[in-house]
Amino acid sequence: MEYFSKGYEIAKRVIVLIIINIIVSLLNFNAIARISSFHGIHFGVKLTFPKIILDLWDLVSLPRKGFEIMGVSIVPNTSLLMVIVYLIIYIILYSFLSYAYLVYILKNGLGEPVGAGLNRVLDLIIYSLIFLFIGLAMISFASLHPSLLVVSIFILLIITYFIYAAPFIVVSLDKDVFESINISIKLAKTDTYFKYTLVYVLIIIIASIPATILVVNMKIIGLLLAIIPISFLGLVLTVSTELVIKDLCSRLQ
Numbered sequence: 654m655e656y657f658s659k660g661y662e663i664a665k666r667v668i669v670l671i672i673i674n675i676i677v678s679l680l681n682f683n684a685i686a687r688i689s690s691f692h693g694i695h696f697g698v699k700l701t702f703p704k705i706i707l708d709l710w711d712l713v714s715l716p717r718k719g720f721e722i723m724g725v726s727i728v729p730n731t732s733l734l735m736v737i738v739y740l741i742i743y744i745i746l747y748s749f750l751s752y753a754y755l756v757y758i759l760k761n762g763l764g765e766p767v768g769a770g771l772n773r774v775l776d777l778i779i780y781s782l783i784f785l786f787i788g789l790a791m792i793s794f795a796s797l798h799p800s801l802l803v804v805s806i807f808i809l810l811i812i813t814y815f816i817y818a819a820p821f822i823v824v825s826l827d828k829d830v831f832e833s834i835n836i837s838i839k840l841a842k843t844d845t846y847f848k849y850t851l852v853y854v855l856i857i858i859i860a861s862i863p864a865t866i867l868v869v870n871m872k873i874i875g876l877l878l879a880i881i882p883i884s885f886l887g888l889v890l891t892v893s894t895e896l897v898i899k900d901l902c903s904r905l906q
Contacts, residue, residue, distance in 0.1 A: 660893030674884035678709035695869040699861035703894040705751040707887030748777035769827040776830035
């Protein structure tokens, strides 16, 4: 689609942003520990919907250990309180970085003025907390019976599809989180949004196959080899997503 080709050209203008993708990837100590401690041969695919900062682990299928939410494994011996504290700290830092990341793309990539101030970081935090609550609710639901796992995953995918545009709308259109979610739901009902999301997910799935083989099986060496190209791909996909969302939002007005 044209959004991806335009996204590639614009991403080259703001390529410095891959530093943030790399930093976010390297700060995921849980994922690094999992590949370091894994023994054997691992293959897999990853399904990830659009988000502002795509890091390496969004394209790497890690060896499964219990439930996973926002990159953290929740296994029987895991302290739920510690996980929640970690996730809240992560959400706050990620929200600040996401705001700065998208603002830089808008100003230096698209050459557009940005009306959203730092107060919109709070909206990004609220969005992530809503998503965290939904994720924990799905984990609780799935734990009731093994057969409910597939249902929980399906529900989570549907919810994510309808609201993933909200953080982009918060920053680029300077809207509060609840209005942004409402707009995202409207966009999700369009053919363009559906087709874009489908192609996006296919790109992630295809790229995740070699990324998973390289990073999980070659461990730190594989991580170092993959992190730069995957970070640039993440930047291209974020710019492309911003382009399609702005285009669709302009049609709603």
